[in-house]
Amino acid sequence: MATENKNLSNYDKNTIPNAKDLRFGIVVSEWNEQVTEGLYNGAFSALTDCGAVSENIIRWNVPGSFELIFGARQMHEKQEVDAVIVIGCVIKGETMHFEFVCEGVTQGIKDLNLLYDVPTIFCLLTDNNKQQSVDRSGGKHGNKGVEAAIAAIKMIDLNNKNILFLCSWYPSKVQGFNGNFVFKHARCLVKRNINLFVLVVCEDLTLNRRFNLEEGVNENVKEVVVYYSYPFKFLKQFYKILFLTKQNKKRKYSKCNLHINSEYAKNITFSIIFLIIIIIRSIIF
Numbered sequence: 001m002a003t004e005n006k007n008l009s010n011y012d013k014n015t016i017p018n019a020k021d022l023r024f025g026i027v028v029s030e031w032n033e034q035v036t037e038g039l040y041n042g043a044f045s046a047l048t049d050c051g052a053v054s055e056n057i058i059r060w061n062v063p064g065s066f067e068l069i070f071g072a073r074q075m076h077e078k079q080e081v082d083a084v085i086v087i088g089c090v091i092k093g094e095t096m097h098f099e100f101v102c103e104g105v106t107q108g109i110k111d112l113n114l115l116y117d118v119p120t121i122f123c124l125l126t127d128n129n130k131q132q133s134v135d136r137s138g139g140k141h142g143n144k145g146v147e148a149a150i151a152a153i154k155m156i157d158l159n160n161k162n163i164l165f166l167c168s169w170y171p172s173k174v175q176g177f178n179g180n181f182v183f184k185h186a187r188c189l190v191k192r193n194i195n196l197f198v199l200v201v202c203e204d205l206t207l208n209r210r211f212n213l214e215e216g217v218n219e220n221v222k223e224v225v226v227y228y229s230y231p232f233k234f235l236k237q238f239y240k241i242l243f244l245t246k247q248n249k250k251r252k253y254s255k256c257n258l259h260i261n262s263e264y265a266k267n268i269t270f271s272i273i274f275l276i277i278i279i280i281r282s283i284i285f
Contacts, residue, residue: 042145
C-alpha cells in the first residue's frame with residue numbers, strides 16, 4: 001500500500017509557507033462520520049499549526065461523498081477562499097456502488113480544478129474496510145486530513161506566484177532596446193516557473209487613433225504592448241485594455257506581485273493610472 005511505509009501526518013513546518021492570511025473552505029461528508037471527523041480534525045489542526053486563523057477556516061457538511069462535488073462548487077462560488085478541501089470516506093461493499101462513487105467524485109474534483117483558479121484538494125479515503133480508514137484518519141498510518149491541509153497551503157503558494165509587470169521602458173517598435181534589462185529580468189523569473197505577464201504602455205505620436213494593442217509571447221514571456229497617442233483620452237480606456245487581454249481572461253492577478261517601473265512616477269497621468277489599478281484590484285478581484 002502507498003501509506004504502508006509513510007506517516008500521513010508528518011511534515012516539515014519549516015518548508016511550509018505561513019497560512020496566516022489565507023482562507024480555507026472544507027467540505028465534509030457526514031457518511032462514515034467517525035472517519036471524516038478524524039480527517040477534518042487533522043486538517044484543522046495542521047492548518048492552524050501553520051498559522052491559519054480558525055475564523056478563516058469555513059466548514060460545510062454534505063450528506064455523502066458524492067455530494068462533495070456540489071458542496072465544493074458552492075464553496076468556490078459563494079465564499080472567498082484560497083483553497084477548498086473535500087473530505088470523505090468510501091468503504092468497499094458487496095456491490096459496484098463503491099467503484100461508481102469513487103470514480104464520480106474523482107472526476108468531479110478534477111473538473112473543479114480545471115474550472116476554477118482556486119485549488120480543490122482531494123481528501124477522499126477509498127478503502128477496502130473500515131479499519132483501513134481508521135488507520136488513515138488518525139491511526140497507525142497518520143491522518144490523510146493533515147496531508148490534505150499541507151497540500152492546500154502548498155498549492156495556494158504555487159497559485160500565488162504571479163507577477164504583473166507594468167513598464168514604461170521595454171523593448172518595442174517605438175523604444176527599440178530601451179528597457180532591455182526589464183525583459184531580461186522577466187525572462188529569468190519565467191525560467192523559475194513564475195507566471196509572469198508584462199503590460200507595456202508607451203507613447204506613439206504616429207498613431208491616428210487613441211491606442212493600439214499588441215499581444216505576444218517572447219521567449220515564454222507573455223507581453224501586451226499598448227501604444228497611445230492621447231494620454232488623457234487613453235485613461236478612459238485603461239481599464240478595458242488591461243482586463244480584456246487574453247492572459248487576464250485566463251489568469252487572475254488579484255494575489256500577484258505588482259512591479260511598476262519608477263519612470264511612471266515622474267508622470268502625473270500614470271500616477272493616476274496606478275491609483276485606478278489599485279482601486280480596481282481591490283474592488284473587482
